[in-house]
Amino acid sequence: MVIMMHQMRAETAPAAGDPDSVVxxxxxxxxxxxxxxxxxxxxxxxxxxxxxxxLDPDHNCHTCGALYLRETPYLPGEHTG
Known part of the structure; x- marks a missing residue:
């Protein structure tokens, strides 16, 4: 079994390095x-x-999110209310 490791990487505006430049x-x-x-x-x-x-879904790529959910295991303990 292959376990994928994922990370988030920002798409930035021209002022790279400025935290507010994350698009x-x-x-x-x-x-x-x-x-x-x-x-x-x-x-x-x-x-x-x-x-x-x-944490900030309004700034996340929807397509990446959908594909990420297909590649990561569902852990019921993370979804208890």
């Missing part, structure tokens, strides 16, 4: 520079752990 967060596999949606991202773009995907 959208994408999901990449294993620190790749190509997002799951196919967008090429900068190696200098901010990254964060994929577990932060739910």
């Amino acid at each position: 959208s967060w994408h999901i990449v596999r294993n620190a790749d520079l190509t997002a799951l949606c196919g967008k090429e991202l900068s190696p200098a773009a901010p990254v964060q752990d994929a577990t932060r995907w739910t």
Whole structure:
């Protein structure tokens, strides 16, 4: 069984490096520079752990999110209320 490791990588506006320059967060596999949606991202773009995907959904790529959910296991303990 192959276990994929994912991380979030930012798509940034021209003012790269400025936290406010994040246009959208994408999901990449294993620190790749190509997002799951196919967008090429900068190696200098901010990254964060994929577990932060739910914290600011308005700034996340919908396509990456859908594909990410297909590649990650469903853990019932994470969805209790």
